[in-house]
Amino acid sequence: xxxxxxxxxxxxxxxxxxxxxxxxxxxxxxxxxxxxxxxxxxxxxxxxxxxxxxxxxxxxxxxxxxxxxxxxxxxxxxxxxxxxxxxxxxxxxxxxxxxxxxxxxxxxxxxxxxxxxxxxxxxxxxxxxxxxxxxxxxxxxxxxxxxxxxxxxxxxxxxxxxxxxxxxxxxxxxxxxxxxxxxxxxxxxxxxxxxxxxxxxxxxxxxxx
Amino acid sequence: xxxxxxxxxxxxxxxxxxxxxxxxxxxxxxxxxxxxxxxxxxxxxxxxxxxxxxxxxxxxxxxxxxxxxxxxxxxxxxxxxxxxxxxxxxxxxxxxxxxxxxxxxxxxxxxxxxxxxxxxxxxxxxxxxxxxxxxxxxxxxxxxxxxxxxxxxxxxxxxxxxxxxxxxxxxxxxxxxxxxxxxxxxxxxxxxxxxxxxxxxxxxxx
Numbered sequence: 001x002x003x004x005x006x007x008x009x010x011x012x013x014x015x016x017x018x019x020x021x022x023x024x025x026x027x028x029x030x031x032x033x034x035x036x037x038x039x040x041x042x043x044x045x046x047x048x049x050x051x052x053x054x055x056x057x058x059x060x061x062x063x064x065x066x067x068x069x070x071x072x073x074x075x076x077x078x079x080x081x082x083x084x085x086x087x088x089x090x091x092x093x094x095x096x097x098x099x100x101x102x103x104x105x106x107x108x109x110x111x112x113x114x115x116x117x118x119x120x121x122x123x124x125x126x127x128x129x130x131x132x133x134x135x136x137x138x139x140x141x142x143x144x145x146x147x148x149x150x151x152x153x154x155x156x157x158x159x160x161x162x163x164x165x166x167x168x169x170x171x172x173x174x175x176x177x178x179x180x181x182x183x184x185x186x187x188x189x190x191x192x193x194x195x196x197x198x199x200x201x202x203x204x205x206x207x208x209x
Numbered sequence: 210x211x212x213x214x215x216x217x218x219x220x221x222x223x224x225x226x227x228x229x230x231x232x233x234x235x236x237x238x239x240x241x242x243x244x245x246x247x248x249x250x251x252x253x254x255x256x257x258x259x260x261x262x263x264x265x266x267x268x269x270x271x272x273x274x275x276x277x278x279x280x281x282x283x284x285x286x287x288x289x290x291x292x293x294x295x296x297x298x299x300x301x302x303x304x305x306x307x308x309x310x311x312x313x314x315x316x317x318x319x320x321x322x323x324x325x326x327x328x329x330x331x332x333x334x335x336x337x338x339x340x341x342x343x344x345x346x347x348x349x350x351x352x353x354x355x356x357x358x359x360x361x362x363x364x365x366x367x368x369x370x371x372x373x374x375x376x377x378x379x380x381x382x383x384x385x386x387x388x389x390x391x392x393x394x395x396x397x398x399x400x401x402x403x404x405x406x407x408x409x410x411x412x413x414x415x
Contacts, residue, residue: 007243008225009218016220019347020407023218023227033411034343073375089370097370100363133223133244144357147314151295151357151364152371154311158298159281159290159368159378166283166375170304178310185354194225197244 005201008194010040018042042192046120052187053116059176059183060109066173068153073166081173082106082149105149105177108142112184115139119191126199136193143188146181150174221246255401256409260334262397263326269393270323272386274316279365279384283376292316292383295361318356319394325349326397333409342410350403359391 004010015026020034031038067079080088082105089098115135122132153174160168219228224244231239233251241248252258277289290298293316300308325345332339369378 005225007227009220009227010225012227014218014220014227016222016225018222019350021220021222021404022407023220033407034347036347085371092374094370097367101367104363129224130244133246136223137246140354144354145360145363147357147360148364148367150307150311151315151361152367154295154299154307155279155290155365155368156371157302158295159279159288160372160376161288161298165286170299170302170307175304175307178307182310189354193223193244197224 003202004040004198008197008201010194010198015040041194041198042190045190045192045195046123048190049116049120049187052183052190053113053120056109056180056183056187057113059180060113063173063176063180066176067171068149068173068177069156070169070171071166072169079171082177085149085152101149104145108146109180109184112139112143112146112188116184116187116191119193119196123192123195123199126196126201126203129196129200132196133193136188136191136196140188143181143185146184147178150178150181219248221248249404250402251405252400252402255405256330256333259326259397259401260330262393262400263323263330266319266390266393266397267323267327269386269390270319273383273390276383276386277381278387279368279381280379281372281376282379289381292387314355314357315361318352319358319390321352322349322356322394322398325352329406329410330401338410346406346410350406353398356394358387358394362388362391 009016009023013026014023015038016023017031017034017036017038019036020031022031022033024031024038026038026040029038030036064082067081067084069080069085071078071080082101086098086102086106089101116139119132119136119139122128153170156168157170160166217230219230219239220226221228221241221244223246224241226241226243228241228248231249233239233249235251235253237251238247239249240246274292276291278292278295279290281288281290293312296308296312296316299311326349328339329342329346329349365384369380372378
């Protein structure tokens with residue numbers, strides 16, 4: 001049996017349409033305004049969130065170990081991983097750029113994976129529901145900025161077409177990294193923050209046996 | 210009467226609190242009392258403003274696709290890149306999936322957003338709704354998170370610095386139009402709340 005907080009819409013059998021935000025009795029089946037299927041909570045939210053998160057963690061290793069960029073120039077060839085690119089900016093004294101790339105490509109994905117795991121745990125304990133809901137909203141907002149490194153690769157590959165003088169090629173790391181970003185976005189989309197509030201209500205008022 | 214008041218009950222999407230629809234004045238916004246998520250906004254003149262911004266975004270998007278985005282010079286050699294070539298370059302290098310992802314984030318998503326907003330909002334200005342509006346509205350709202358034009362602009366700035374040591378990069382007309390596009394499209398998406406859009410689509414005559 002699922003217990004909902006007494007002041008929640010679900011406790012009255014009302015479902016919020018996830019597409020058009022209309023509150024409708026859940027036994028109507030479909031939203032009368034936009035026709036979407038109605039559910040009190042996202043289906044298999046935790047299973048899907050964990051699945052996407054674990055896939056992202058697995059791909060995080062090739063994303064960081066494989067090169068994202070290969071540069072061929074008359075002075076010689078070299079490869080760059082994501083961290084290598086950060087180190088290069090740092091050595092050239094471009095500290096702000098190094099920090100932006102480090103933040104977007106390393107800190108945000110790692111924090112996002114930790115945050116999503118913490119949210120999944122919080123949806124069982126229900127502790128600190130308000131803080132956790134805020135973490136959920138921030139997680140949804142910032143994930144996209146990790147894509148900046150992929151766009152740098154795309155732009156460099158697109159603009160540098162100088163034949164034998166200088167050429168830039170994408171590396172397999174770029175593909176894995178893009179997959180990590182997209183998977184963590186799917187993970188955040190699959191998570192239903194209302195589960196945290198359901199758990200909080202259960203913890204406050206345990207069901208009588 | 211403001212169309213957002215059509216339904217009497219307001220449910221917080223983040224914590225499922227059941228609330229009464231507040232009576233918002235223009236410029237006010239409502240937060241959920243339980244989880245402090247933003248619930249509802251009532252921007253001034255939202256329909257006209259969003260339609261105007263979407264039209265400006267459409268023009269700027271056309272401009273940014275018709276002119277070179279960046280030009281590179283190294284010695285006597287010279288190459289140009291338009292917006293779509295940042296995706297097609299990856300495809301030519303044997304990364305079709307990466308090329309597909311980039312073209313969704315910077316070309317397909319903004320096209321759907323701008324086109325969709327115009328298709329929905331322009332008829333609403335005259336109290337009409339065109340066929341397929343409900344399906345299109347679902348697609349437009351779902352596309353918002355996959356539109357990454359502002360992240361792409363940051364990537365362009367980083368690329369400038371990255372290549373600055375090897376060659377001379379100059380920014381084209383497309384780059385500046387793209388910057389304007391980001392401002393207009395972001396402002397358009399902020400100036401109408403999805404709840405209001407749905408309420409207006411439901412009863413276009415009000």
